[in-house]
Amino acid sequence: MIINILAAGPEQYIPKLDSYHSDEGQWIGVDKGTVTLLSKGIQPIMAFGDFDSVSEDEMKQIESGVSKLNRFKPEKDETDMELALNWALEQNPQLIRVFGGTGGRLDHFFANVQLLVQPLLREVPVPIEMIDEKNIIYIKNPGEYHIHKRDSFNYISFIPMTMAVENLTLIGFKYPLSDKHIPFGSTLCISNELLDDNGTFSFTEGILMVVRSKD
Structure with a gap:
């Protein structure tokens, strides 16, 4: 099983997701990334976030389009991406791919890169790739x-x-x-x-x- 995570990074940095869409892959939306998935006709199995970056109409789309919605208060210790990644690691997939994790705010980008290190420090043998339009990071x-x-x-x-x-x-x-x-x-x-x-x-x-x- 492959778990694909789409975060809320700028869409111009996101590659063509249909290239990574397959029967063996499951999709998770993170915050506004969930709206992007739904707009592209990709059904996420789950969504994570405080959803403070989505409009009221977009939130209604998420609530009607995603059966398992994990909504958190904005004041929390983990980022939305960290919450989604921790859940994905617990599923023990063969690969996790992260999209929408680059571009935009640099603090979010550096935090996401640091999250890639966590499985190694915890000795969890699940490879993670962060992918955008021009780069693959692991x-x-x-x-x-x-x-x-x-x-x-x-x-x-x-x-x-x-x-x-x-x-x-x-x-x-x-x-x-x-x-x-x-x-x-x-x-x-x-x-x-x-x-x-x-x-x-x-x-x-x-x-x-x-x-x-x-x-």
């Missing part, structure tokens, strides 16, 4: 990983999420590395490319963010 713990070409997402960047990533090795890349120490704040691993259809990356310590981008 987070990895130490290990060795295969990476494959994806249509249009030619550029691959590796960004430390901890004080350092140790022994980063890139094989099959235009700019290879071998057992390299990458400190937090380094731009050494920005905008790399695969030489062929496949490559590998590995590291022994730290947490690494992988960003795949279109030009």
Whole structure:
């Protein structure tokens, strides 16, 4: 099972959702993202949020279009996205995809990126991808990983999420590395490319963010 979450980010950053719509995927709306799903003919199984960004008419659409509505007070400890993501992780899906999590307010964007780290810290083995029109973002713990070409997402960047990533090795890349120490704040691993259809990356310590981008 794949769980797709659509948040309330600006629509110009959201890719064509029908490319990700399939029988094996379930959709969750977060706040005004629920309205966007309904407008595109996608039926969410559930919605989360305080819904303070929707109009009265939009709220009526949500109430009539979504059978399981989780509504919260605006004054709460978790963001709407965090509430939805926590529920999704409890379902133990094979993949969670987050849309509408980029663009707009930078505080929301940085908070959403930090949420991608939480499953690793909690040792929950569910991969999460944050996807927008030009980028795919995900987070990895130490290990060795295969990476494959994806249509249009030619550029691959590796960004430390901890004080350092140790022994980063890139094989099959235009700019290879071998057992390299990458400190937090380094731009050494920005905008790399695969030489062929496949490559590998590995590291022994730290947490690494992988960003795949279109030009």
